[in-house]
Amino acid sequence: MHPIFERFPYRVPANKRVRVIVNTDAANEADDQYAIVQALLTPKLDIRGFVATHFGTNRTDTSMEQSYDEIQRILRLMDMSEDYHVYRGSTGCLNLDSPVISEGAQFIVDEAMRDDATEPLFAIFLGAITDLAAAYKAKPEIAGRLTAVWIGGGAYPHGGEEFNLGNDVAAANIVFGSDIPLWQVPRDVYKMPRVSLAELAVKVKPWGAIGEYLFRQLEEFNMLPTHTLRWPPGESWNMGDSPAVSLLIDDQNFDYELRHAPVIRDDMGYDHPGTARQIRVYKSVDSRFIMEDLYAKLQLFYELKSSE
Template sequence: MNAIFERFPYRVPASKRVRVIVNTDAANEADDQFAIVQALLTPKLDIRGFVATHFGAQRTETSMEQSFDEIERILALMEMSGDYPVYRGSAGRLNDEAPIVNEGAQFIIDEAMRDDAEEPLFAIFLGAITDLAAAYKAKPEIAGRLTAVWIGGAYPDGGEEFNLGNDIAAADIVFGSDIPLWQVPRDVYKMPRVSLAELAVKVRPWGTIGEYLFRQLEQFNLLPTHSPRWPPGESWNMGDSPAVSLLIDDQNFDCELRHAPEIGADMGYVHSGARRQIRVYKSVDSRFILEDLYAKLQLFHELQGFHF
């Protein structure tokens, strides 16, 4: 457990804690960073390690390596370098004929197959779900030994969505597996909406990591390569943070069980009812997500001994 939690003003019962693997395309945009920090500052989560994954080849051929570097940067800024292992995941889409079990996928297998752990295992996927598909194809037995939470896809009919589009075949493998899956689709993960003014007031003041979270998003917002419609210019969707918040409180009253669809090459869904049921979220509590993040950033800053 992170030593900082010993100085938190509350305790989490040991029976409530869960093991967590964080799989992230951290260098893709600017919101993965917020989810990573929130996970690191959540006492309920026993983070076993991070896996860096790709975010497609549209902008760079080294997206996984850039994500790996970004995870390491965040840990360094929080003075947690060496506290958590960081693994390299998939550098690109799954090769259906000969899936490569990279070190990230192997880590998922090894953690899932442990017999000495009492805490349930969750793996959260904040980008393409390539590494889980590779792990499953190599070791199908992991299906009964972890729950996956994926930020991706769309409902009810599917369609274009960034995380799904970066590896459609991998998502279809996971949907066709027996892995317990919580899906947070596009219309839901876009709910936690913030303004840059809000982040300037509630994130930026809280030490080195608060300043970094705000500044990297503000700088990304100014990139000249953006389209006229996205991003909006003065706001952002914290689209990856729901995966963390649902491990704090699973909000099981705001989801439904649906048979996993088959996924076509156009990202459309075929609802045959032949596959097992998955949990699909209909909404998330944006207030809970954001206020929890703000409070933990402030606590972390104060407990580090920094003062204005």
């Protein structure tokens, strides 16, 4: 447990804590950063390490390295660089003929196969699910030793175009066809946590170097001239990655349904043969809980750091 949590005004029972791997395409846009910070400030989560992954090759050939650098930047701003390992993950889609086991995929295998750990292991995926598919191909035994939470895929029942899925459809099919326990947060659900930039200016920006950075990098991204007329809206943002963290704090055990895992077509539509294993598919998330938890933890962190 990070030393800062010893000074928090509340404690988390030891038997409620979980091990967590955070797999993120952190440099893709501006909301992964919020999820990373919320995970770092959540005492229930024993973060075992971060894995940087790609966000496709349409914009750059170095998206994984950019994500790696962004994770490191956040850790530096929070004075946590010495506390957490960051691993390099996949640089692009999984090659099904000769899968590359990245440093990050190997870390997933190693953490899942530990025999000395007593806390359950969760791996959250905020982008393409390439590294989990590679880890599973290398060591299928991990299926019984972790639970995956994925922000990705189109709305049910039909599916459709979605960014994270589109960056590696084959990897998603490997995971969906595996025995890995999976909680999926599809596009229509991860779009629920919406905030205004005014709200972020008041509730995020004031809280130290990390609060300033979270707000500034989002505001700067919002102003990029390369955006379309439809996205982003201009004065609001969708915190689409944050549900993966909040569901580890409270899994909302009444807001999901068990579905047979679909087979995903190349056009990202879902086929439902009805014979596959079941996965947990979320129908909604609690946006108020997600954002207010982050705001409170940012303030607590700032006040504790300021008193050192």
